[in-house]
Amino acid sequence: MSSPPSGRNHEARQAAADRQAQLTKPPGSLRVLEEVALDLAEIQGAELPVARPAAALIFAADHPVVRHGVAAYPASITAGMVVNLAVGGAAASVASKCHGIPLEVHDVGVSTPYELPPSTSSARVVRHPSAEIQAGDLRVEDAMSSELFEACYEAGRSAVLGLDRPAKVLLLGEMGIGNTTPSSAVAAALLGLPAERMVGPGTGLDEAGVALKAEVVRDALARLDGDESPFEILRRVGGRELVAIAGAADAARETGAAIIVDGFIVTAALLAAVRAQPALRQHLVFGHRSGEPGHAILLEALSARPLLDLGLRLGEGSGALAAYGLVELAVRLHGDMATFDDAGLEGGPGGGESAAE
Amino acid sequence: MSSPPSGRNHEARQAAADRQAQLTKPPGSLRVLEEVALDLAEIQGAELPVARPAAALIFAADHPVVRHGVAAYPASITAGMVVNLAVGGAAASVASKCHGIPLEVHDVGVSTPYELPPSTSSARVVRHPSAEIQAGDLRVEDAMSSELFEACYEAGRSAVLGLDRPAKVLLLGEMGIGNTTPSSAVAAALLGLPAERMVGPGTGLDEAGVALKAEVVRDALARLDGDESPFEILRRVGGRELVAIAGAADAARETGAAIIVDGFIVTAALLAAVRAQPALRQHLVFGHRSGEPGHAILLEALSARPLLDLGLRLGEGSGALAAYGLVELAVRLHGDMATFDDAGLEGGPGGGESAAE
Numbered sequence: 085m086s087s088p089p090s091g092r093n094h095e096a097r098q099a100a101a102d103r104q105a106q107l108t109k110p111p112g113s114l115r116v117l118e119e120v121a122l123d124l125a126e127i128q129g130a131e132l133p134v135a136r137p138a139a140a141l142i143f144a145a146d147h148p149v150v151r152h153g154v155a156a157y158p159a160s161i162t163a164g165m166v167v168n169l170a171v172g173g174a175a176a177s178v179a180s181k182c183h184g185i186p187l188e189v190h191d192v193g194v195s196t197p198y199e200l201p202p203s204t205s206s207a208r209v210v211r212h213p214s215a216e217i218q219a220g221d222l223r224v225e226d227a228m229s230s231e232l233f234e235a236c237y238e239a240g241r242s243a244v245l246g247l248d249r250p251a252k253v254l255l256l257g258e259m260g261i262g263n264t265t266p267s268s269a270v271a272a273a274l275l276g277l278p279a280e281r282m283v284g285p286g287t288g289l290d291e292a293g294v295a296l297k298a299e300v301v302r303d304a305l306a307r308l309d310g311d312e313s314p315f316e317i318l319r320r321v322g323g324r325e326l327v328a329i330a331g332a333a334d335a336a337r338e339t340g341a342a343i344i345v346d347g348f349i350v351t352a353a354l355l356a357a358v359r360a361q362p363a364l365r366q367h368l369v370f371g372h373r374s375g376e377p378g379h380a381i382l383l384e385a386l387s388a389r390p391l392l393d394l395g396l397r398l399g400e401g402s403g404a405l406a407a408y409g410l411v412e413l414a415v416r417l418h419g420d421m422a423t424f425d426d427a428g429l430e431g432g433p434g435g436g437e438s439a440a441e
Numbered sequence: 442m443s444s445p446p447s448g449r450n451h452e453a454r455q456a457a458a459d460r461q462a463q464l465t466k467p468p469g470s471l472r473v474l475e476e477v478a479l480d481l482a483e484i485q486g487a488e489l490p491v492a493r494p495a496a497a498l499i500f501a502a503d504h505p506v507v508r509h510g511v512a513a514y515p516a517s518i519t520a521g522m523v524v525n526l527a528v529g530g531a532a533a534s535v536a537s538k539c540h541g542i543p544l545e546v547h548d549v550g551v552s553t554p555y556e557l558p559p560s561t562s563s564a565r566v567v568r569h570p571s572a573e574i575q576a577g578d579l580r581v582e583d584a585m586s587s588e589l590f591e592a593c594y595e596a597g598r599s600a601v602l603g604l605d606r607p608a609k610v611l612l613l614g615e616m617g618i619g620n621t622t623p624s625s626a627v628a629a630a631l632l633g634l635p636a637e638r639m640v641g642p643g644t645g646l647d648e649a650g651v652a653l654k655a656e657v658v659r660d661a662l663a664r665l666d667g668d669e670s671p672f673e674i675l676r677r678v679g680g681r682e683l684v685a686i687a688g689a690a691d692a693a694r695e696t697g698a699a700i701i702v703d704g705f706i707v708t709a710a711l712l713a714a715v716r717a718q719p720a721l722r723q724h725l726v727f728g729h730r731s732g733e734p735g736h737a738i739l740l741e742a743l744s745a746r747p748l749l750d751l752g753l754r755l756g757e758g759s760g761a762l763a764a765y766g767l768v769e770l771a772v773r774l775h776g777d778m779a780t781f782d783d784a785g786l787e788g789g790p791g792g793g794e795s796a797a798e
Contacts, residue, residue, distance in 0.1 A: 108525055109532055110513070110644040115732060115752030117763070156467070164786045168465055173779025175466055182773045287467040375472060393750070394767075395472030406474070409766030410751075416539045422530025429521045 092129045093366075100125035100133070106423040116391065120369060120411055121418035127342045127367050128252060132419045135412040138185040140255040140401050141243050141332060142169060142176060142207075143325035145193030145236075148221040150262035154297045156288035162261045163196035165400075169259070172206030175398055176257060179405035181206065183412070188247075189259070191215050192239045193324035212239035214324055222266055223303045226320045233319040233327055240331025244339065254336050255344045255371075255408060256354075257401020258325045264376065265297055266323035267352035269304045271382055273317045274355055279305060282378040284348075287397060314359035326353035333357045337364050344404040344411060347374030347396065351382045358386065369411060372396060372403025449486045450723075457482035457490070463780040473748065477726060477768055478775035484699045484724050485609060489776045492769040495542040497612040497758050498600050498689060499526060499533060499564075502550030502593075502681035505578040507619035511654045513645035519618045520553035522757075526616070529563030532755055533614060536762035538563065540769070545604075546616070548572050549596045550681035569596035571681055579623055580660045583677045590676040590684055597688025601696065611693050612701045612728075612765060613711075614758020615682045621733065622654055623680035624709035626661045628739055630674045631712055636662060641705075641734040644754060671716035683710035690714045694721050701768060703761040704731030704753065708739040715743065726768060729753060729760025 100122050105111060112118065124133035144166050146159050168174045169189050172181070180187035187207040192214045200209055214235035220226050228236070244254065264286035272282040279301035283294055304321040312320065318327050330353050336343050345351055345368050358365045370390040373379060375397040383390065391407045424430070457479050462468060469475065481490035501523050503516050525531045526546050529538070537544035544564040549571045557566055571592035577584050585593070601611065621643035629639040636658035640651055661678040669677065675684050687710050693700050702708055702725050715722045727747040730736060732754040740747065748764045781787070 107532075108522070108530055109755050113644060113753065113755040114532065114759070115754070117751060117753070161786065164784065165465070168779055168784045168786070171779075171784075172777075173465055173784050175464075175471065175774055175778055178774050178777045179770060181777075182770055287470060391751070392767075394474060394748070396470065396474070397472070398466050398470040402471070406767065406770060409770065410749075410763065413536060413539055413763060413766065417532055417535050420529075420535045420538075421532055422525055422528075427521065427525045427528075427530050429518065429525070 093126045096129045096131055097122050097126035099131035100418065103131060104418065107421045108424055108427050108429060114417060117410065117414040117417060120414035123369055124342050124415060128340055133415055134252050135415040136253070137249040137251050138253040138255065138408065139247055139251040140176065140180045140185055140187045140257060140405060141190060142187070142257040142259055142401055143190045143192055143240065143328040144259040145324035146195040146260060147262040147266060147323050148219055149223055149265050149300060151221065152223060152296065152300050153293070154265045154300055155262035156286065156293070157261050159261045160196045162259060163194050163198035165259050166191060166194055166209060167198050167200060169400070170200050170204035170207050170209050174400060175402050176400035176405060177206040179402060183405065183408050185408070188243065190239060190243045190328060192236050192328045193219060214239050219324060222269060222321045223300045227266060227322055228319045228324065228327065230319065236324045236327035237331035240328035241335040244332045244335035250339060251341050253342050253344065253411065254332070255401050255404040256329050256332055256350050257346050257399065257404060258329065258349050259400055260323060260325050263323050263325060263349050265300060266321060266326060267349040268297070268378060269301045269321035270317055270326065270356055271352045271378060272301060273305055273308055273321060274314060274359060275381065275385055277381070281381065284377040286376065314356040318356045329353040330357040333364055334361065337367050341367070342369055343367050344369050344371045344407055346401045346404040347372055347399065348376040348379040348382065349399065351379060355382055355385060371407030374403060450483045453486045453488055454479050454483040456488035457775065460488060461775065464778045465781055465784050465786060471774060474767065474771040474774060477771035480726055481699050481772060485697055490772055491609050492772040493610070494606040494608050495610040495612065495765065496604055496608040497533065497537045497542055497544045497614060497762060499544070499546045499614040499616055499758055500597065500682035500685040501546055501548050501616040503552040503617060504619040504623060504680050505576055506580055506622050506657060508578065509580060509653065509657050511622045511657055512619035513643065513650070514618050516618045517553045519616060520551050520555035522616050523548060523551055523566060524555050524557060526757070527557050527564050527566050531757060532759050533757035533762060534563040536759060540762065540765050542765070545600065547596060547600045547685060549593050549685045550576060571596050576681060579626060579678045580657045584623060584679055585676045585681065585684070587676065593681045593684035594688035597685035598692040601689045601692035607696060608698050610699050610701060610768065611689070612758050612761040613686050613689055613707050614703050614756065614761060615686065615706050616757055617680060617682050620680050620682060620706050622657060623678060623683060624706040625654070625735060626658045626678035627674055627683065627713055628709045628735060629658060630662055630665055630669070630678060631671060631716060632738065632742055638738065639735040643733065671713040675713045686710040687714040690721055691718070694724050698724070699726055700724050701726050701728045701761040701764055703758045704729055704756065705733040705736040705739065706756065708736060712739055712742060728764030731760060
């Protein structure tokens with residue numbers, strides 16, 4: 085907890101903890117699921133938090149830096165995957181349908197033109213003004229002008245604030261060929277670590293590719309003065325979807341929504357956002373430990389222990405989507421289990437003879 | 442894999458692996474979820490495995506050994522929780538409802554009389570003939586006669602074979618105050634380990650309680666000759682619900698169903714079953730790493746890496762129920778994601794330029 089919660093949020097957490105102690109189970113026996121319920125109670129300021137309405141928002145963009153060969157796939161795939169998400173063929177499409185939560189794709193900078201088929205049953209796709217502004221190659225120049233940064237941040241905010249049904253739980257994801265490179269640069273700059281510590285294979289680089297990526301990130305870091313603010317780091321060596329994620333998180337904080345955090349890229353963006361605005365930390369529920377090596381360092385910097393460790397390295401919010409089922413389960417257990425009184429069982433908190441094996 | 446799968450099962454796994462390579466994602470990027478899909482394909486002998494029909498079966502029984510003070514709660518709680526499960530107030534009630542899968546409670550030996558209310562909307566409760574036969578205090582005598590063992594094993598088999606909708610995925614759980622003690626005894630005997638290695642706090646014993654439990658387990662192990670078969674160990678130092686779980690697993694193997702394995706107690710029962718019948722191993726999908734210390738040893742003996750590590754120590758199949766959402770997600774991703782051809786994206790397996798970040 086980076087900043088003291090408000091009185092209401094603190095009271096809600098305490099009321100939720102009191103309720104947990106009354107539920108028909110040995111105290112603490114649902115461990116992490118209890119913690120999730122308490123975290124959500126605090127975030128939502130409610131003794132009985134909810135997992136719905138929920139929404140999965142994927143921010144998509146391309147990166148001029150891919151020209152150096154830092155990605156395993158061509159940039160055109162970003163556009164292809166936007167369409168695939170829209171029509172229901174992508175992992176995030178299937179997972180969001182599985183959970184029955186809406187999926188939206190926010191194009192904040194996809195370079196390759198794409199055409200959506202008449203029926204895009206899986207996800208609404210929104211193209212934001214930021215997609216029409218040129219980004220820079222972060223190896224040699226700032227990734228974004230201030231104007232572009234603002235447009236991306238606003239796109240993220242509007243994605244959350246414009247939801248048909250305001251979400252109490254938000255899943256933030258990304259799609260962008262090459263976007264582990266800006267994420268590594270942002271993370272290294274924020275944490276004062278050398279490029280080598282924060283680069284990894286992404287979606288499939290070999291050893292030579294990772295070495296090249298480290299070189300590109302080193303060049304990007306060398307352009308920095310070293311005293312940039314977190315958002316200035318995002319602007320100079322980050323990427324458009326990372327900025328949009330920071331903007332979405334800002335709106336989530338404003339509306340009292342919980343954020344289920346995905347993998348390496350989303351965490352890098354949110355580390356910048358938390359450094360800029362520490363109160364945001366208490367809105368984050370960490371979903372998944374990514375297979376990307378640098379994620380462990382980011383998680384440690386945020387004192388986070390994710391719900392899942394499945395080795396996913398797909399992006400698209402897939403780690404957050406995989407974790408959503410557990411968040412919903414935690415909320416349902418918290419709200420729907422009987423108390424000792426309900427069940428007519430002896431005991432309860434402090435009774436010591438009151439629960440089941 | 443303890444025994445070679447049949448040709449059909451092997452072919453199904455290979456076909457599923459070929460399909461995974463065609464899905465619109467970087468190869469291997471869904472890691473553990475891909476492995477689950479392949480395991481289920483092999484178990485079910487189908488390129489496109491299913492997660493439904495599913496059923497959660499909880500086997501409940503009491504244990505004369507609790508007279509020595511090895512449990513944190515009185516034996517009457519077992520009966521109370523059977524009723525709580527039936528009416529929908531228990532953790533397993535809420536979790537099974539959350540997933541939309543039927544829950545059944547199989548009473549194979551609950552000692553305290555209980556009365557079910559007219560409406561038991563959450564779970565069907567079945568009392569088996571084994572519940573009418575006296576069990577022994579495993580510290581000083583065999584836990585079961587051969588007749589009782591057979592009755593429990595048959596109860597487990599009939600629970601699976603008698604399901605209204607034959608399950609393709611089975612979640613096995615247990616409820617029984619004191620049942621970590623027989624589980625520790627069975628595990629120690631099967632693995633040739635001293636009692637101290639396999640005892641833990643269960644649902645809340647203090648240090649003195651754990652030391653007492655170790656003494657009880659030591660006495661039980663001293664009664665063994667050391668050359669017992671796995672099932673003979675279950676009969677002499679186990680418990681009724683453990684035997685029923687072994688019987689249920691036998692029926693699952695027969696019907697080609699996958700079993701999502703819960704925590705310490707279920708794993709101890711299934712280790713005996715796998716030792717008796719190695720082909721059973723390939724039917725097991727491990728759901729959760731329990732907070733009970735001995736579980737890690739059992740998992741290692743079965744070369745298992747569970748999907749979840751949430752510190753649960755509740756029983757009732759709660760670990761398997763928590764993992765079910767991921768199993769369903771894995772199956773849906775496998776079956777419903779687009780292939781590269783479907784999505785009109787370049788590449789595919791070996792293409793190397795064909796997936797998304």
